[in-house]
Amino acid sequence: MTSPSLPHSSHARADTVPREAPEDAFRAEDGRFVDRLHAELERFFEGQRDVLGAISADTLPLLEAVAGLSSGGKRLRARLCYWGWRAAGGDPEDPAVVRAGAALELFQSAALIHDDVIDRSDTRRGAPSVHRRFEALHAEHGWSLDGPAFGVAAAILSGDLCLSWSEQLFAGAAAPGAARARAVFDLMRSEVMVGQYLDVQGEVAGAGQDRAGAVQRALDVIRYKSAKYSVEHPVVLGAALAGAPKAVLERCSAFALPLGEAFQLRDDVLGVFGDPATTGKPAGDDLREGKRTVLVGYVRRLGDEAQIARLEAALGQADLGERDVAELRAVITGCGALRATEELIDALTAEAFAALDRLDADPVPLAALRGLAAAAVRRSS
């Protein structure tokens, strides 16, 4: 790494050497990609505005809901896809990777819309969730019948529409490795939906399942619902789209899968111990929803009977107060579950960075993947 105290030193080098430090070059290029991604999404929504408007202006709230949700977020999946593409030698100017990134972002929007219906969440990215948004539209117009049911119906349809749009964008990403990237995209979608099912099934079935297997089951959910979907598949998809051979895709996985697991474990810890001001959701919501996270799994493995009973009685109770949450935090810390989870995060992070060192790629994409990885595991929201 170029010393920050010598910002101009690289300018004196020969032309074959990058004029900027890879970290600076990554930030500039990453920002440019995000701009192109926004433009692509904007253009796509404009096209769909015409399709919907031709049917009936009454349908435009569907588009506004999807576009509104899709204007936020860190674009993590799209950026990982872009840097996977670049690590595999893809051309920075090729529109295919922008389109694939936009497809990943719309897939994420669709998943969030349906997730919020499933979890009955009122807010998302600091705004009302989509079903709440349509419920408000119903109230605003003084429409008849059941407002919340209308909200759920409209959100299910918005998510379906968004899922189709994601696919439509993906199908427009023409590149040498499109067929192999399609296989990654297909697998990603199946795995995330199946992983989400495992998650909700664990919420209702988990209390009756054996304690010894609880940590492993929680890790399975993390792997399929989150780590593969949010990190591994985007990086691999980008590399595959650029035409990378199987061996390179495997090296990408070796880096991205443990990173994704560490990322989700960090999220789970924040879901119980995080500051609502930075996470954007009430502390302890994971406990109220009854999520069987790795933290919960470790309590079931490491806790005494009283601690386990206290946790089991509280999980999935929507009316948990701040005092209950504080007490549960004490249980999770006291039995060693928090420490065990933090150790797992550290081990997975170390594994990811070691694998990244074995990835044979140009300095700029390597710096990018390193930067995104560091942000993912230390992120505060």
Added chain:
Amino acid sequence: MTSPSLPHSSHARADTVPREAPEDAFRAEDGRFVDRLHAELERFFEGQRDVLGAISADTLPLLEAVAGLSSGGKRLRARLCYWGWRAAGGDPEDPAVVRAGAALELFQSAALIHDDVIDRSDTRRGAPSVHRRFEALHAEHGWSLDGPAFGVAAAILSGDLCLSWSEQLFAGAAAPGAARARAVFDLMRSEVMVGQYLDVQGEVAGAGQDRAGAVQRALDVIRYKSAKYSVEHPVVLGAALAGAPKAVLERCSAFALPLGEAFQLRDDVLGVFGDPATTGKPAGDDLREGKRTVLVGYVRRLGDEAQIARLEAALGQADLGERDVAELRAVITGCGALRATEELIDALTAEAFAALDRLDADPVPLAALRGLAAAAVRRSS
């Protein structure tokens, strides 16, 4: 048409003339296509069984739910796609059209799964709807927390999975006209979801909207939610996949769109006047759900104040009894709304058959489209 009293006469003709009457040839070929469609779906589900099984055997109920639902139905969309393909000169042996047909069937399954959540329907194709099926799984295992909420969550995820699978199959349909067929597929998906939104939005907003426009709004819903999706797009998609030029696609639309509208109007009439033994759902369910059908639109246009008030008070009331439904039928018949709807069905049917006569295609696909069209508008369920 060969006279049915001379079944063997065609056998004496030269070899260039089909040895069977087109009607018989259509039935044999149609049956063979449906067999290949089933085999394709079965093979696809087998592959997904491996994907899901590798994640966790706990996730297999998702596959069973989708496969169970997809084993039934008349395969109308897939068959229309096949005969559109054949009308445009597509090779009967090409696997691409089987794959596209399977994609349409899985899209339909996904739409039904989510529709049943939205409409809170308990049954589908004579079996429990998917959310009810998962609710029963919850009860059977004695799982904790909220059984109906688990059912809805699992059904939303099953539908999403099924939607992705539909895409996956479609992307595997390699044929000369794949790019144009993709445009039809994309438009179809957007339009049906948007049309469904118009339908649910009409249920809550309809009472306050102007009476003069009620029939037209109901026709808009029919067009996008049903006629284009169930009839026009499948035929056009098949023809496009076979590489048909734009003029042929337009002739296909001229036949299939009015047919689809007549088909859905027939369905609406059956939804109020049909025999539950043949329709498979309780008489009057459309009224209980508050569907703003063309029948309802005509009552608002043709009825007197008392008739309109009676209908508006009843629409969307889940507890309508048989006597209420009988009374509403009398209103619909008495004000002329039923007759107006039947006349519209007749006019659209005549338009469709006239357009079919202008379609320049081989006798067997023409006989097939004629046969499917006749069945669609006279169908009793």
